[in-house]
Amino acid sequence: MxxxxxxxxxxxxxxxxxxxxxxxxxxxxxxxxxxxxxxxxxxxxxxxxxxxxxxxxxxxxxxxxxxxxxxxxxxxxxxxxxxxxxxxxxxxxxxxxxxxxxAGLPYDGYADRNARVLTSLGTVKPTYRAPCSMWPGVQAMERKLPCLIIDFIGLKGFSGRQIVEVRGPEWPGLRSVRIPFPGCAGELYPEHLAWSLTEMDVVDWLAESVAEHVQDAQAVGFPAVLGPYAAPASTASSTASVGAASSGLYDVIARLRERLGVEIFEIPTMPPSIAGLRLRAxxxxxxxxxxxxxxxxxxxxxxxxxxxxxxxxxxxxxxxxxxxxxxxxxxxxxxxxxxxxxxxxxxxxxxxxxxxxxxxxxxxxxxxxxxxxxxxxxxxxxxxxxxxxxxxxxxxxxxxxxxxxxxxxxxxxxxxxxxxxxxxxxxxxxxxxxxxxxxxxxxxx
Ligand SMILES: Cc1cc2nc3c(=O)[nH]c(=O)nc-3n(C[C@H](O)[C@H](O)[C@H](O)COP(=O)(O)OP(=O)(O)OC[C@H]3O[C@@H](n4cnc5c(N)ncnc54)[C@H](O)[C@@H]3O)c2cc1C
CATH class of the missing domain: 3.50.50.60 (FAD/NAD(P)-binding domain)
Structure with a gap:
């Protein structure tokens, strides 16, 4: 051959x-x-x-x-x-x-120390570099800012309540709320949620559902499903592998930040991991x-x-x-x-x-x-x-x-x-x- x-x-x-x-x-x-x-x-x-x-x-x-x-x-x-x-x-x-x-996936971290990143179990993971989508969460936890965790009814392997139970004693301003994901019922899958959020209408709908719960929170954490890819929209939409979707991760974060008026961050989920799939993409x-x-x-x-x-x-x-x-x-x-x-x-x-x-x-x-x-x-x-x-x-x-x-x-x-x-x-x-x-x-x- x-x-x-x-x-x-x-x-x-x-x-x-x-x-x-x-x-x-x-x-x-x-x-x-x-x-x-x-x-x-x-x-x-x-x-x-x-x-x-x-x-x-x-x-x-x-x-x-x-x-x-x-x-x-x-x-x-x-x-x-x-x-x-x-x-x-x-x-x-x-x-x-x-x-x-x-490629549209910026990272952040400290020069000479590990950052502490909140996980979906409420534990803290030391890491050298974290996706920028998770970084406001690192800072919110460090500064113990009033913070709200969003948990979706039907999403397995992610519990806002558990995060608050585990971290609450050292982070009194931490709260969580469990809400339906706009337009979805029953069991939810991270890939499905991530793809739904490529539609800005769904993002706006999500922002509306969250708004009433924000109250004194200065940061709102979501499961890491805020978009299936993070490539700059112009480049990504021209490539077959990521499809012709309308918004990438950081468009979603920017829109939620604008609508809710607070910092937005992602919390890594259990596998299958959208954050991992973004890397491969x-x-x-x-x-x-x-x-x-x-x-x-x-x-x-x-x-x-x-x-x-x-x-x-x-x-x-x-x-x-x-x-x-x-x-x-x-x-x-x-x-x-x-x-x-x-x-x-x-x-x-x-x-x-x-x-x-x-x-x-x-x-x-x-x-x-x-x-x-x-x-x-x-x-x-x-x-x-x-x-x-x-x-x-x-x-x-x-x-x-x-x-x-x-x-x-x-x-x-x-x-x-x-x-x-x-x-x-x-x-x-x-x-x-x-x-x-x-x-x-x-x-x-
Ligand atoms: C659940 C999970 C969570 C993780 N979380 C983190 C984390 O938070 N932070 C972190 O730093 N790391 C994390 N990792 C580790 C990281 O993603 C890598 O798994 C690890 O660094 C090892 O990478 P690797 O490329 O050596 O091996 P692998 O990731 O196992 O990749 C091996 C590759 O070799 C290919 N291969 C094997 N044989 C052949 C063959 N004959 N021909 C062609 N291809 C072949 C396989 O198909 C695969 O693509 C996590 C891993 C897992 C599984």
Whole structure:
């Protein structure tokens, strides 16, 4: 089969690490192809955590993530954050958030401390960068401003009452009200609400329903359903993937702010997360304009080496055994994630990396995968399994040397880290993607 595309770099994976790698590589002028299906990005809260917890066994929340990283690198010398210096982590975050701002999804945060973001359970999540749609909530909570939480009858997994019960003792001005969503009854789904709000009439209707409850509130928080995408309306409406809708997230927020006369903010919902879907939409809409050839919702089924030392990737089609396209690339970044993205798979005996057959660092026996106590503060060894890499992010073969000179790895597939417990999911993905692209580019010279 003739190659559909010949490029410098193939990115395997379309989660946070794959998106970041495709972005960083295209920004450096490399030609890039990317394939991948569902990833954590689709379920993520939209927040970009750098490091929220260390040491995890002490459940110690990190205030200054840069000091946290220093401690983490000292305490866990094999952690992949040890492969990326602070200056590169900072540069990676800057490039990543600058792209998202251009795509209509601006972020905010503090230079040297984590922000505290309210969740739908009333807990507080430390994060390094939060979508601007959530930022007034961060400030309202910090300043303990009189604040109203809006909860919709029929929306599961979001309880204004619970938020007030949990936070109320330290935030006396916090109230909630449960109202019907305009024109809807029965069970409500976040996607449906988000798409309804692309109609300004519905936004105005919502503002009318909320107005009588605002009273002394200086900020009003809504579940994060204020629009399915956030791309600038002019750009978004011309792209098929987001449709020809009339208003984006920040149009909705501006209208509600104008109608209600108070700050408006979003509170992340449980998965499925509209904030995560906005991230995917931003990448899938704007990466092709930067020259990235995307194979959305497609997986790499097989690969082989080419005569010149590159790779030929076979991208699976819809039917069993179908190959839809062939991509030839000089090098590749493996960002396949762990079990959720199927970058790692497990049978009754061992954990495997199914695409390249790379060795996976893991406990010797299956009965060591989990600790006896599910809530053991140290976490489970299975959640630290993954692919080991050298200092240039190249996966190692059995003999401890790089498996290929031009294969790099990034994100949660990397061994020696438990991103979920350390609350460093996006940060680790973005930082290691940056380092992997840099190593790939250095390998060309
Ligand atoms: C419910 C949830 C909430 C989260 N919330 C946050 C949060 O608040 N803050 C934060 O910082 N992070 C959060 N994350 C984490 C974050 O979104 C990422 O999951 C994490 O950073 C890992 O990203 P990844 O790209 O390494 O892997 P994944 O997200 O798992 O992506 C792996 C990708 O590789 C693809 N893939 C695998 N094998 C192949 C193949 N053979 N061919 C092609 N593609 C392949 C998959 O289809 C997928 O696209 C959350 C994750 C989840 C699941």
């Amino acid at each position: 003739e190659p559909d595309c010949s490029c410098d770099l193939m990115v395997v994976g379309a989660g946070m690490a794959g998106m970041a790698a495709a972005l960083f590589a295209s920004s450096r002028g490399l030609s890039v192809a990317q394939a991948g299906a569902l990833g954590g990005i689709d379920f993520s809260t939209g927040m970009l955590d750098l490091l929220g917890m260390h040491p995890v066994e002490e459940l110690h929340a990190v205030d200054n993530p840069w000091q946290g990283l220093e401690a983490l690198r000292r305490d866990e010398p094999h952690h992949p954050y040890g492969l990326v210096p602070d200056a590169d982590v900072r540069a990676a975050f800057e490039d990543f958030t600058a792209f998202l701002a251009e 931003a990448f899938e809409t704007f990466l092709p304009g930067r020259g990235v050839r995307i194979y959305p919702q497609k997986r790499v089924a097989e690969w082989e080496r080419t005569d010149n030392g590159g790779f030929r990737f076979h991208i699976a089609g819809a039917g069993e055994g179908d190959i839809e396209a062939v991509v030839e690339a000089r090098g590749a970044i493996l960002a396949g994630g762990r079990f959720f993205g199927k970058g790692l798979t497990a049978d009754r005996h061992a954990v495997h990396e199914p695409l390249f057959g790379l060795p996976v660092l893991q406990p010797k026996h299956r009965d060591e995968w989990h600790r006896e106590d599910f809530f053991d503060a140290r976490g489970h060894p299975l959640n630290r399994t993954g692919v080991e890499v050298d200092a240039r992010l190249r996966p190692l073969s059995e003999n401890g040397h790089p498996a290929f000179p031009n294969l790099f790895a990034a994100g949660s597939i990397l061994a020696n880290q438990d991103w979920m417990r350390a609350k460093c999911g996006a940060g680790l993905a973005i930082a290691t993607a940056y380092a992997a692209v840099q190593s790939y580019q250095n390998s060309l010279s």
